[in-house]
Amino acid sequence: MTKEQVEYLMKEFKDIALTDTDSLDKYGRDETEDLLFPPHIVLRPSKTEEISAILSYCNENKIPVTPSGARTGLSGGALPINGGVALSLEKMNKIINIDENNSQVITEPGVITQVLQNAVKEKGLFYPPDPASKGSCFIGGNIAENSGGPKAVKYGVTADYVLNLEVVLPNGEIIWTGANVLKNATGYNLTQLIVGSEGTLGIVTKIVLRLIPHPTDDMLMLVPFFDAKKACEAVAAIMKTGITPSGLEFMERDAIQWTLNNIPTIQMEIDERHEAHLLIEVDGFDENKLIEECEKIAEVLEQFETGDILFADSQAQKDKLWEVRRKVGEAVKSHSIYKEEDTVVPRFELPNLLSGVKAIGKKYGFKSVCYGHAGDGNLHVNIIKGALTDDQWNNELPLAIREIFTLTVKLGGTISGEHGIGLVQKSYMDIPFTNVSLQLMRDIKKIFDPNNILNPGKILI
Amino acid sequence: MTKEQVEYLMKEFKDIALTDTDSLDKYGRDETEDLLFPPHIVLRPSKTEEISAILSYCNENKIPVTPSGARTGLSGGALPINGGVALSLEKMNKIINIDENNSQVITEPGVITQVLQNAVKEKGLFYPPDPASKGSCFIGGNIAENSGGPKAVKYGVTADYVLNLEVVLPNGEIIWTGANVLKNATGYNLTQLIVGSEGTLGIVTKIVLRLIPHPTDDMLMLVPFFDAKKACEAVAAIMKTGITPSGLEFMERDAIQWTLNNIPTIQMEIDERHEAHLLIEVDGFDENKLIEECEKIAEVLEQFETGDILFADSQAQKDKLWEVRRKVGEAVKSHSIYKEEDTVVPRFELPNLLSGVKAIGKKYGFKSVCYGHAGDGNLHVNIIKGALTDDQWNNELPLAIREIFTLTVKLGGTISGEHGIGLVQKSYMDIPFTNVSLQLMRDIKKIFDPNNILNPGKILI
Structure with a gap:
């Protein structure tokens, strides 16, 4: 990107541009290892039309544009590896409409996932996908990466909730990928092609998500295992009972121990003979049913040589156990x-x-x-x-x-x-896919982004 | 398609070829209106490699190939409108493996949906999507059309169960689109691009579906409404209770009456003052819970001026009511x-x-x-x-x-x-999509099928 191009964008988009070194450094990192690739300029638009204008200019001038959410990603998707524009979606942070009649929400991409979850919960509705970073990551980033999280085992991943997307293509054109409906057999599934495409095909500017009724009750237990492999074996055994837990998390001893060392406010002893733990949650609309499910799970676990099972007996204890689980990544990384x-x-x-x-x-x-x-x-x-x-x-x-x-x-x-x-x-990528499949992906990229300006150098070599 | 080309294929694939007039007529129709487009030849392969060889030849010679399942489609997807080869998947009718440990099934495309459902049910597993034609349609056709059916309201559509597909591309190359896993953030979603693509991008030859625990109980009620619009309004009111029925079907009076006229074995009186009916099913693992749910639904319905609600009191009566619902399409069409x-x-x-x-x-x-x-x-x-x-x-x-x-x-x-x-x-298609979106779809078609041999003239003009 030339100096003149940076200056042009600074002038044209002066209210939303950043070029100071601190900002360039900040937007040059995400949560992936210790990598740093600063952009030439950061732009923080708040409207679809602004994004369209930015992309049109960058496309004509073949300037790399890297979409940037909360930069909590773990695969380097938001790193501007070729410099150019870091296009931050942080100002597009409005929940546009919670449609209680249809159990849907329309939102901008820069809304924090947990903020969205809490807003719909107030209406009795549930948006389940909850990556560990839910308190800071953006819903737009979740769509880019097809995020999962603990609840996926029962409720599925981000892709399962996306009905329709407004997308700005690299040439500045704006499309809607689908319709606000639960079933759709109308042409190729552009919606699911965008989900998980890591910002390489277009910039998502509006998102329509389906919602479900929010469960009213949940129960949580922490199960220590003397043998880590037995903990893994127990997982399939639990699923075979017909019960689908709303969380079924595995942690090796070091994972949980290092996390506890890292959170001095949580007092918990881990027996060093226990190689691994499972954190198991069930949820639903009937407390008695959940108690029955926990009993059935505990019964199944008897064959797998566990230590004493800890049943969380208060909301505070549940929060604490989930906090430990959510902070494992951070703790391991700081170690x-x-x-x-x-x-x-x-x-x-x-x-x-x-x-x-x-x-x-x-x-x-x-x-x-x-x-x-x-x-x-x-x-x-x-x-x-x-x-x-x-x-x-x-x-x-x-x-x-x-x-x-x-x-x-x-x-x-x-x-x-x-x-x-x-x-x-x-x-x-040559391990899961043959070159025929990879070439299909490369060709799809070319259709959407013939000048290869959008998040270049990601997903495909 | 030339006479020589037909003769070549007849010779090369003599054990699987049909060219008699009756067969050409049969494979020239599906369930769409009274349309007839006979192919030049029908080929009925039983192996992926055979399909690859057929497609290679047809691609080199630019011969149209129309995939053909059970021909129960309602949009003309299986009609060989340009003649050429009708490629019937009927001999690829093996369920390859029901994996109880992972709650998955691997199947060929020519298995009848209900046969698949029954086979997995024997292991306590559930494949929910159940189009009205489930007793005759093929699972491969369901994937081509992204079929739904009554259970979609609670359990989602075909797309929601497809994990991975083996696909033969028009040039004869064979790919797997994904992996046999419940979450996948590995490149563009080729799996969901194939689902719903109506046989225009590739021939699906193996299918990996996820399964869920089979519910043990269900209850069914038929609710008459004096006002059809009120029946529609009741639908959103029921969903707002937080209960998700496993079926929530609407039938206008003529739909149900014509069907009853068509099935002399079912004796049922429809009050002619009732403009519409809702058929409502709930399912789950606890009969008492279902009774509660039915009571709650009945309570909600009080505001919508219904006639007397019929609760099915035996499996035979449930079967009868579902038979009426499933045969509505046929009855209306024969009228x-x-x-x-x-x-x-x-x-x-x-x-x-x-x-x-x-x-x-x-x-x-x-x-x-x-x-x-x-x-x-x-x-x-x-x-x-x-x-x-x-x-x-x-x-x-x-x-x-x-x-x-x-x-x-x-x-x-x-x-x-x-x-x-x-x-x-x-x-x-210009109504739901702008030309920009349609052009993306046309370009995707071109990537997969540059010679436009595969189900040409479908989906896109």
């Missing part, structure tokens, strides 16, 4: 230089994935801390740098990651469940 | 020449859609019989030829349909909820 992989397999294969990851770690000499959404077979593998040399970290580790992903795909899974491919996983 | 529109709106707009359709009918002088999945806002509008002249039918009616679809889109809806666009709705 060491790390790389996080977002593996996902059919849930019954989880024990095989876990033992495979550990065996690969042994071979390459790295330690990993694993946790994640076990009910969905979604295991976050955090590889810890620890005592590895820079050479091992930079040159050998990619081979180890390749082995982990190859195993994941062999087990019927894939290389990202909810974090996206972004920058840091794109060199592994 | 007169007709055209069926598959309108869908946000459910609260249903009363406005119904009264709009009736007003448009009055203006153009046609009678319509309406029924459908009211819980989803999906209204099947059957326009009856009755006393209309051929000139009115052929030249004026398209204007009326255009008005109906324009109203549908204005209400937030779209022109097909579950039947697809196929042949008979493609000239209306």
Whole structure:
């Protein structure tokens, strides 16, 4: 991007432009490792039409535009790796309409997910997808990455709630992808093509989500296991009862212990003989039913050599346990230089994935801390740098990651469940897909973005 | 298609080819009006590799290939309008594996939907999407059209259950679109691009579906209304209670009466003062809970001037009521020449859609019989030829349909909820979509099928 182009945009969009070094640094980072790629300029539009004007100009001048949400992403999707414009959606933060009659909400992309959840909850409605970063991430970013979270095991992921999107294409044209309806058999599914496309096909400017009735009750239990693999095996056994928990989370000992070390306000003892814990939530509209479900789950767990099960007996205790779970990522990351992989397999294969990851770690000499959404077979593998040399970290580790992903795909899974491919996983896309499929994706990208201005260098090599 | 090409395929694929007139006629029809477009040859492969070989040859020689399932479609998707090859999937009718551990099934496309449902039910698992034609339609056709059915109001449509697809591309290449996992943030969503693409992008040869625990109980009630519009209004009121019925079906008086006339084995009296009926089902795992839900629904219905509610008191009576509902389409169709529109709106707009359709009918002088999945806002509008002249039918009616679809889109809806666009709705695609969106779809078609051999002339003009 030339100096003249920066100056033109500064003048043309002076009320929404930032070019100071602090801002460029801020918008040059997300939550992915310690990567920094500052843009040339940050623009913070508040209207669809402004975005259209910005994209038209950048498209004509082939200037890279990287959409930027709350920058909580874990695959580098929001990093402006080629400089250019960081297009922040933070000012597009209005919930436009909560339609109680149709159980839908229309929102702008810059609304914090939890703010949206709370707003619809006040009307008795429920928007379930709740990534760990729900208190800070934007709903637009959730759509870009097809985010999941603990509730996905019962309620599905972001994609399952998106009915219709207003999208600005790279040439500035504005389209709606679908209709505000629960079923749609009208042409190719542009809506689901945009969901999960990580801001590479268009900028989402309005979002229509379906909502469901909000459950009135929930119960939570924390279950320690002497053997981590048995915890994984218990997951499939629980699902086979016919009960679908609203959360079924797995944490290795280090994951939970490091988190507790990191939150001094939470007093909790972890028995060091316990290799892993499951955090299990059930929800619904009838407390007695939930008690029955918990009893049934506890019964199933008897075969898996657990320690004493902790049933949360107050809202405060539930909040505390969820806080621990939500802060695991942060705690693991603050502990060491790390790389996080977002593996996902059919849930019954989880024990095989876990033992495979550990065996690969042994071979390459790295330690990993694993946790994640076990009910969905979604295991976050955090590889810890620890005592590895820079050479091992930079040159050998990619081979180890390749082995982990190859195993994941062999087990019927894939290389990202909810974090996206972004920058840091794109060199592994040949593992889940053949070149024929990748070429289809490259061609789709070309249709939407012939000049390759929108989030270039993401998803595909 | 030349005579030599037909002869080549007859020789090359002699065990799976049909060219007799009866067969060509049979594969030249589906359930769409009285349309007939015979192919030059029918091929009935039983292996993915055979399909790949057929497509390779047809692609090189630019021969149209129309995929053919059970030919129960209502938008003409399976009609070989340019002749060429009708590629029947009927021999690919094996359920490959029911994976109880992961609650998934892998199946070929030529399995009858109900056969699949029954097979997984034996393992306590549930595949909910159940189009009215479930006893004859193929699961592959359901994927092509993104079929719905009565259960969609609670459980979603076909798209919501598809995890992964094996697809043969028009050039003969074979790909898998995704992975066998419940969450996936790995590149563009090729799976959902294929679902609902009506056999225009590739031939689906293997299907991985997620399954859920099968509910153990259900209850069914038939509710007569003096005023059809009030029946529509009641739908949104029921959904607002927080109860999500597993069926919420609307039938105008003529729809139910004509069906009863058509099924002499079912004795049931319809009071002629009742303009419409709702058929309401709830399901779950606890009979007492369902009784409570029925009571709550009945209470809500009191404000909407109903006649006496019939609660089905045996499985036989439930089967009977569902048979009536499922046979409405057939009965209406056997009554007169007709055209069926598959309108869908946000459910609260249903009363406005119904009264709009009736007003448009009055203006153009046609009678319509309406029924459908009211819980989803999906209204099947059957326009009856009755006393209309051929000139009115052929030249004026398209204007009326255009008005109906324009109203549908204005209400937030779209022109097909579950039947697809196929042949008979493609000239209306400019109503829900701008040319920018349509051009994206045309370009997507070109990526997958540059020679336009696969189901040409469908969805897009």
